[in-house]
Amino acid sequence: KAGVTQTPRYLIKTRGQQVTLSCSPISGHRSVSWYQQTPGQGLQFLFEYFSETQRNKGNFPGRFSGRQFSNSRSEMNVSTLELGDSALYLCASSSPGLAGSNEQFFGPGTRLTVL
Amino acid sequence: QQPVQSPQAVILREGEDAVINCSSSKALYSVHWYRQKHGEAPVFLMILLKGGEQKGHEKISASFNEKKQQSSLYLTASQLSYSGTYFCGTDNSGGSNYKLTFGKGTLLTVNP
Numbered sequence: 001k002a003g004v005t006q007t008p009r010y011l012i013k014t015r016g017q018q019v020t021l022s023c024s025p026i027s028g029h030r031s032v033s034w035y036q037q038t039p040g041q042g043l044q045f046l047f048e049y050f051s052e053t054q055r056n057k058g059n060f061p062g063r064f065s066g067r068q069f070s071n072s073r074s075e076m077n078v079s080t081l082e083l084g085d086s087a088l089y090l091c092a093s094s095s096p097g098l099a100g101s102n103e104q105f106f107g108p109g110t111r112l113t114v115l
Numbered sequence: 116q117q118p119v120q121s122p123q124a125v126i127l128r129e130g131e132d133a134v135i136n137c138s139s140s141k142a143l144y145s146v147h148w149y150r151q152k153h154g155e156a157p158v159f160l161m162i163l164l165k166g167g168e169q170k171g172h173e174k175i176s177a178s179f180n181e182k183k184q185q186s187s188l189y190l191t192a193s194q195l196s197y198s199g200t201y202f203c204g205t206d207n208s209g210g211s212n213y214k215l216t217f218g219k220g221t222l223l224t225v226n227p
Contacts, residue, residue: 056214104147
């Protein structure tokens with residue numbers, strides 16, 4: 001089985017711009033979670049989608065949004081970028097069922113740099 | 116609430132043992148353990164569920180004390196490949212309202 005893929009792998013943007021990141025989960029996985037990873041804060045939960053519905057959301061401003069398509073692929077969007085948004089964005093997929101009881105498979109991440 | 120991991124960092128020689136702890140201020144439904152090597156994605160190690168069920172790799176062991184809201188990861192006879200940052204993720208709600216809150220990580224370095 002192919003693993004979780006994320007595109008692009010690296011991105012450089014300037015303040016005020018917006019960005020869209022993409023995540024393709026492992027075939028058959030319907031749950032996709034997004035995380036922001038920074039040296040200071042570690043891994044922070046952004047949101048989780050299951051069957052095109054957002055089931056849970058972390059404590060991030062409304063500039064961070066996401067969606068999931070019928071093929072389980074997911075995108076996250078960050079509008080009006082700030083310097084503090086520079087981070088590694090990871091997505092993770094898991095198999096159907098109670099997501100809390102299944103292992104998550106992480107993608108390689110998208111490294112976003114905001115100048 | 117972010118779980119608290121201890122220690123923040125530990126240095127071992129090959130063959131030595133280590134214990135990494137994860138503590139939550141809220142009741143836990145499940146605890147997940149992941150290891151991340153520098154420049155790589157986190158990799159699943161183990162899940163411990165309320166009620167005693169565990170899922171994970173055979174060579175990894177962990178405990179889950181529901182009353183104390185704590186989990187510990189036991190690394191025995193460490194190998195160089197064990198080096199990396201270990202994260203615990205906690206789920207306080209369970210069910211469809213699931214979300215994982217990760218600790219800040221424990222950096223483990225295994226030297227020859």
